[in-house]
Amino acid sequence: MLCDTVTFPGGRPDTYxxxxxxxxxxxxxxxxxxxxxxLVLVEHFRHATRS
Structure with a gap:
């Protein structure tokens, strides 16, 4: 399990x-x-590797 610091769509910084x-x-x-x-669909954000 890894915890990355990211900026989510919309500009909000957080961890992923x-x-x-x-x-x-x-x-x-x-x-x-x-x-x-x-159908049941779930939006799941995944940041690009190393970016």
Missing amino acids: LRTMSASPEPGAAVLPVLPDGK
Whole structure:
């Protein structure tokens, strides 16, 4: 787990927690679908590496 100091979109400085995998194995994704067929999406900010 790493804690980076970043400037978020909009100019607000803060910290950003990120994890780094200990192995090169592929990850996974989940796309929740509600009973009415709508998709659940979450906005997740990720800063560019080393910038």
